Amino acid sequence: MPEKFSRKREALYNALRATTVHPTAEWLYAALRPEYPDLSLGTVYRNLKKFCAEGKARSVGVINGQEHFDGDTSAHSHFVCDCCGRVLDIFEPLVDTETLERIEAEHGFTITKEDLLFGGVCAECKEKSKNKTA
Incomplete structure (x- = not known):
């Protein structure tokens, strides 16, 4: 019998699956807090760990001191920009x-799985850097 999700847990899972920004627990907490004022950051962390x-879900790793998560569990890798910290999917x-x-x-x-993580400078940061030197 499948586990029954609480409303908060279901909202957290749906928010994680609906975004492509590879959010942190704090990002999800801030996004859900207006609708669930009694939501705690601890609950978000516990549920993210459980989802993983x-x-x-899966952890993309710690970037700029914060763990980022991905609700897309299909086979793919990630690129992390060293400048802005953005995480991009590589399918x-x-x-x-x-x-x-x-x-x-x-x-x-x-x-049993492949999960590559690349680092470098994203196209947007490269363009900004080019414009500063021009």
Whole structure:
């Protein structure tokens, strides 16, 4: 029998799934607080951790001191801008089956997921930097 979501938990999950900004717990808390004034930041953190443990969300990692989350659990990687901290999705397959099989054979692994994280400067920050020097 599936677990029954509380209204707050369901709202949190829906907010996470509805955004592509890879939010922090604080971002979700601020977004939901007007509708749920008794919502606590602790509740947001607990539920995000639970969503991740259940495979309903995933952590993108700590960026600028705050953990970011992704409600899209489809196979994809991420790019994090070193300047603005924005997290962007990369949906193109980046590692072919042959490479994964070779890695498994060489190291004795069984690979069950691929989650690459790239860092650099996003197009918007690159453009801003170009305009400052022009």
